[in-house]
Each structure stands twice: as structure tokens, then as C-alpha cells.
Amino acid sequence: MKMIKVQTGGKLYIAGEYxxxxxxxxxxxxxxxxxxxxxxxxxxDISLFxxxxxxxxxxxxxxxxxxxxxxxxxxxxxxGKSAEEMPAFSLEITGKMxxxxxxxxxxxxxxxxxxxxxxxxxxxxxNLSADLLFKLASYTLLKxxxxxxxxxxxCIAYDDLVAFTSFDRQQVAKWIEKESIQEVLNKxxxxxxxxxxxxxxxxxxxxxxMQPSISKDMINLVKSxxxxxxLAATEKEVQICKQALQTGDKESVKKALQNVSxxxxxxxxxxxxxxxxxxxxxxxGLDVIAKSSGSGGGDCGIAISFNREDSQELIKxxxxxxIELLDMEELA
Ligand code: PMV
Ligand code: MG
Numbered sequence: 001m002k003m004i005k006v007q008t009g010g011k012l013y014i015a016g017e018y019x020x021x022x023x024x025x026x027x028x029x030x031x032x033x034x035x036x037x038x039x040x041x042x043x044x045d046i047s048l049f050x051x052x053x054x055x056x057x058x059x060x061x062x063x064x065x066x067x068x069x070x071x072x073x074x075x076x077x078x079x080g081k082s083a084e085e086m087p088a089f090s091l092e093i094t095g096k097m098x099x100x101x102x103x104x105x106x107x108x109x110x111x112x113x114x115x116x117x118x119x120x121x122x123x124x125x126x127n128l129s130a131d132l133l134f135k136l137a138s139y140t141l142l143k144x145x146x147x148x149x150x151x152x153x154x155c156i157a158y159d160d161l162v163a164f165t166s167f168d169r170q171q172v173a174k175w176i177e178k179e180s181i182q183e184v185l186n187k188x189x190x191x192x193x194x195x196x197x198x199x200x201x202x203x204x205x206x207x208x209x210m211q212p213s214i215s216k217d218m219i220n221l222v223k224s225x226x227x228x229x230x231l232a233a234t235e236k237e238v239q240i241c242k243q244a245l246q247t248g249d250k251e252s253v254k255k256a257l258q259n260v261s262x263x264x265x266x267x268x269x270x271x272x273x274x275x276x277x278x279x280x281x282x283x284x285g286l287d288v289i290a291k292s293s294g295s296g297g298g299d300c301g302i303a304i305s306f307n308r309e310d311s312q313e314l315i316k317x318x319x320x321x322x323i324e325l326l327d328m329e330e331l332a
Pocket of ligand 1: 011012013016017018019020021105106107147148149150151152215219293294295296299
């Protein structure tokens with residue numbers, strides 16, 4: 001019996017969050033090696049199960065399974081096939097990105113969307129590229145009314161450190177209303193996804209606040225504060241950071257990340273809550289730059305450390321304030 005197994009990871013913003021919601025802005029987003037797994041097997045009828053929930057479904061719309069079901073509908077529509085025309089399968093998704101019922105906030109909804117598409121692409125031997133996976137997953141989320149930038153999808157589809165320049169989502173949503181999926185997917189959406197290879201010896205650390213934050217709500221709370229000044233200043237720092245990562249310019253990386261962090265601090269007091277302020281303050285006196293990541297208000301923050309002993313001290317300080325190390329890896 002045919003059986004395939006695929007995985008997707010998580011993501012965290014290094015720089016450019018909130019600004020990236022405006023088309024043409026750039027963000028740097030890092031893949032996080034905490035995975036979700038999908039197993040697809042031949043079956044008589046479509047059956048879907050995720051360990052997030054305690055029941056399985058078919059294709060009859062179920063609100064909890066909407067992301068998975070819509071991803072499947074997107075793929076079938078793209079192939080120009082109805083569900084009945086394609087060999088049926090069972091899909092089982094495991095690896096909740098959470099602990100004790102609290103999500104990590106590393107992109108589980110984006111990951112499950114990409115995972116479903118990637119799993120079926122493998123099952124039907126379609127060999128979809130990372131770029132097509134990105135477009136299909138973005139299409140799916142736009143159809144469901146998602147208000148995000150799709151930066152998470154770019155990072156998860158490429159499973160790498162990327163610089164993502166965002167597209168006009170309203171424009172694409174209009175196309176989706178009027179044109180066929182094939183036509184929409186064939187268009188140039190105007191985004192850019194560039195894989196970045198850092199040349200800077202350093203450690204990348206992820207601190208989990210254990211306080212779940214809902215990006216959708218944070219966006220609605222913060223978006224009216226996003227000004228032209230914020231956008232221009234953020235873009236400048238993101239470009240400096242991107243360049244400096246690739247050339248190994250430590251001081252410029254530190255300064256650019258400090259500046260984007262200050263810009264987020266000034267954008268809304270909801271971003272740096274007490275836990276994230278403590279996560280940032282823990283860098284004090286160390287060869288480390290720390291900041292909130294993504295929408296803030298909880299979830300995770302990140303740090304880049306240029307000294308191993310300082311990494312250990314940072315982890316200790318985080319522990320003392322109830323911040324847990326989720327991931328630590330060398331960037332170069
Ligand atoms: O909190 P996260 O990791 O989902 O990141 C949200 C980043 C925002 O720019 C605030 C929103 C978005 O979709 O880009
Ligand atoms: Mg978040």
C-alpha cells in the first residue's frame with residue numbers, strides 16, 4: 001500500500017514584522033526546526049485527522065478542519081479535478097506546536113496549510129516547487145479571509161532563512177473572486193522570496209514566553225498605528241540587517257535589530273508586554289541582541305548571541321523570568 005510521510009517546520013520573524021503587512025516591504029524570517037508530520041495512505045474515502053482535535057472528518061465542511069479541507073480543495077481545483085476523480089487517501093497530521101495546551105506561536109496554521117499541500121503533492125507525485133506551494137498555500141489562506149502578510153508561508157514553504165518582500169493581497173483577492181485558480185496562479189503576484197545564507201558566526205536562540213498571543217487580534221489592534229515613517233525606517237533597517245547577515249558584519253546586525261526593536265516598541269505598547277520586555281532586558285551587558293518576534297504580546301522572542309558563554313547566561317536569565325528556550329542553533 002502506498003504511504004508517504006512529509007514534514008514542515010515553524011517560523012519566526014527576525015525583522016520587519018507589521019511593516020510586512022504593507023505591499024513591497026521586506027521582512028527577514030527564520031525557519032524553526034520544530035516539525036509537524038503528515039502521513040498519507042491510500043484509502044477508500046478521504047479521511048482527515050489532526051492530533052489538535054479528538055475526531056476525524058471527511059470533506060464535509062468542519063470549522064476546525066477548515067485549513068486542511070480548504071488546502072485540499074485548492075489543490076484539486078488547481079489540478080482541475082473533483083475529489084471523486086482523484087485516488088482517495090487518509091491524511092494524519094501530528095506534532096502540535098504547543099505544550100500543555102499552550103501554543104508556541106511559531107506558525108502552526110501556516111505550517112498545517114503548507115504541510116497538507118506538500119503531503120498531497122508527494123502522494124500524487126506532483127513535485128510542486130516551493131514557490132508553487134507558497135502560492136497555493138497563500139491562495140488557500142486568502143480564500144479563508146486570513147489577514148496576515150503570508151511571510152510565514154514563504155518561510156515555511158522554502159524551509160529556510162528568507163527575505164520576503166510582500167505582495168498586494170487585496171489585488172490577489174480580487175483576482176481570486178473573478179478568475180480561475182489556474183489564471184490567478186499563473187500571474188506574477190509581485191512578491192519576492194530570497195534565501196539568505198548568513199556568513200556571521202553566531203547562535204540564534206528562541207525564547208518562549210508561554211503566553212499565547214493571537215496574531216489576527218494583534219494586527220487589528222496595531223494596524224492603524226503603522227505610518228509611512230515606520231515603514232520607511234523599518235525597511236531601511238531590514239535591508240541593512242539582510243546585507244550585514246550575508247557579509248558577516250556583526251555590529252550592523254546588532255544595530256539594525258536594536259533599531260527595528262525600538263520601532264516596534266514605539267508602534268504599540270501591546271507588542272512588548274512584560275514577558276517580552278524581560279526577554280529583551282536579559283541581553284544587558286552580554287554580546288547579544290534580543291527582540292520580540294512576530295506580532296508580540298506573548299509567544300516567542302529571539303536573540304542572536306556572539307559569544308557561547310553569553311548564550312548560557314542569557315538562557316539562565318530567561319529561565320529566571322519564566323522564559324523557556326525552544327530552539328538554539330548556529331546561524332553560520
Ligand atoms: O506572530 P507571528 O509570528 O504570527 O507574526 C506576525 C507578523 C505580523 O507582521 C505582525 C503579521 C503578518 O502576518 O505578517
Ligand atoms: Mg505570534
